[in-house]
Amino acid sequence: MKRPLFRNALCLLLLTLSANAWAVSSSVHQEDYSPAPRVFAGPEGLKVLEVIDGDTLYLQELKKVRLIGVDTPETSESEKLEREMDESHLSRKAIEDLGKKAKDFTEDLVKGGRVRVEYDSQHRDRYGRVLAYVYFRMPESKFAKIVGEKSDKRSSREKEYMLNRVLLQYGYGLYYRKMDYVYRKEFQTLEEEARSSEAGLWRRKKSKASLDDLPH
Secondary structure: OHHHHHHHHHHHHHHHHHHHHHHHHHHHHOHHHOOOOOOOOOOOOEEEEEEEEOOEEEEOOOEEEEEOOEEOOOOOOOHHHHHHHHHHOOOHHHHHHHHHHHHHHHHHHHOOOEEEEEOOOOOEOOOOOEEEEEEEEEEHHHHHHHHOOOOOOOOOOEEEEEHHHHHHHOOOOEEOOOOOOOOHHHHHHHHHHHHHOOOHHHOOOOOOOOHHHOOO
16 A cells, blocks of 8 residues: 555656756746846936947846837848848948937937836847836937027926937837837827928938838
């Protein structure tokens, strides 16, 4: 009678060890897709250590952060650049020139500064990058100068801006069409308005490329 009991106990132990091993393996496999950490930035925010391109930042603690809902042209070799070349028939240089202008615009707004982030329902993309809405503060007069608007130069009042929204509003990116997110409808409208007014990279100068030439 003791032998069946011993055999049952041994089977139960083996099943438990197998389940634990699977759980550990699963958690390691899914590491890159875990929810982004809810970093408390404090009143000073997270430091922008680098602007990688127009829609991607390298932030203190969070590392690579991809802006939700906005897609700027590529600045370096990638699968996306090859795809944009194939679909638009633009040269590598033409696309990279557009990407450089979008990156410069983002750098003018946030490079070396501090930002706060907010998440949507999806916290990471398939590359493991944090997906976020990024907010920065800046004197209204300085912001107006960067985006080319008139303002009271004496005004030093600070205002908070969403970087994702600003890039679309002033014509430095396309709204992202391949996922759902809270501001999707608003971002679509911002792109349409920027395109209609030929803002930023929508403006075609001397037959050079514009955002209109890229696949939408």
